[in-house]
Amino acid sequence: MEWLSERPCLNPVTEETTELSLPSRIETVAEAAAAVADFVSRSGVSDDAAFGIDMAVREAVTNAVVHGNSKDEDKVVDIILKSSPEAVEISVHDQGTGFNPNEVPDPTAEENLLKTSGRGILFMRNFMDEVVWFVPPEGGTTVRMLKRR
Amino acid sequence: MAELEVKERQAGDVTILDMNGAVRIGEGSIALRDAIRGLADGGKKKMLLNLAGVKYIDSSGIGELIANYTTVRRQGGQLKLLNLTDKIQSLLVITKLLTVFDVFEDEAEALKSFQ
Numbered sequence: 697m698e699w700l701s702e703r704p705c706l707n708p709v710t711e712e713t714t715e716l717s718l719p720s721r722i723e724t725v726a727e728a729a730a731a732v733a734d735f736v737s738r739s740g741v742s743d744d745a746a747f748g749i750d751m752a753v754r755e756a757v758t759n760a761v762v763h764g765n766s767k768d769e770d771k772v773v774d775i776i777l778k779s780s781p782e783a784v785e786i787s788v789h790d791q792g793t794g795f796n797p798n799e800v801p802d803p804t805a806e807e808n809l810l811k812t813s814g815r816g817i818l819f820m821r822n823f824m825d826e827v828v829w830f831v832p833p834e835g836g837t838t839v840r841m842l843k844r845r
Numbered sequence: 846m847a848e849l850e851v852k853e854r855q856a857g858d859v860t861i862l863d864m865n866g867a868v869r870i871g872e873g874s875i876a877l878r879d880a881i882r883g884l885a886d887g888g889k890k891k892m893l894l895n896l897a898g899v900k901y902i903d904s905s906g907i908g909e910l911i912a913n914y915t916t917v918r919r920q921g922g923q924l925k926l927l928n929l930t931d932k933i934q935s936l937l938v939i940t941k942l943l944t945v946f947d948v949f950e951d952e953a954e955a956l957k958s959f960q
Binding site for chain 1: 869870871903904905907908909911912914915932936939940941942944945
């Protein structure tokens with residue numbers, strides 16, 4: 697497994713798990729967000745945490761659909777949701793050619809402020825407690841995000 | 846119900862767009878783009894986006910906002926923001942875009958700034 701982030705591995709959480717496999721189209725972003733909102737409300741996190749998780753999931757799924765899978769509907773986005781008393785963990789996997797978050801320019805740098813893209817990762821890192829990207833053996837890219845309670 | 850509803854009103858030579866809903870990838874971002882381009886195509890140069898009813902925006906929506914802001918300015922126009930909700934304001938702080946946009950909490954003050 698090739699880790700693309702300097703951040704540490706996430707602690708495993710296991711109590712309730714839901715898995716989704718969705719087609720690579722824009723509508724999938726809202727479908728995934730609705731499913732995650734359901735899951736999160738069952739998990740009983742705070743409203744602020746739920747807002748942050750919604751933001752992060754939408755950005756992660758958008759990246760998977762648009763950048764990872766290039767909106768190729770023959771490819772799917774796999775999402776795994778896990779909750780425990782300590783945290784909610786969300787993994788989003790695409791079937792693209794791999795992604796290195798360190799190659800995305802800092803969108804808050806003066807010279808990038810007027811760029812029309814590149815802010816999704818900033819939001820994911822801002823709203824979640826841990827975010828890591830890795831390339832699993834089967835290929836593609838997985839982003840795994842953790843929100844502690 | 847549409848992801849983003851946009852209503853247009855005029856205050857002198859300033860066009861105010863009252864927005865309600867979400868500016869996110871897909872329908873919401875497209876509605877924002879269509880509304881602003883419609884004004885620009887109609888020769889409007891002064892635009893005030895009232896975001897009081899916008900509860901959600903994502904990075905695509907922010908990208909759309911930036912794209913339209915730069916297009917309007919390039920055409921010699923002005924695009925300013927009014928009534929950001931706390932959440933939208935915090936997103937503009939995170940992205941440092943509060944330093945880019947002219948943002949107002951009072952409509953009369955915003956209108957005055959166009960003169």
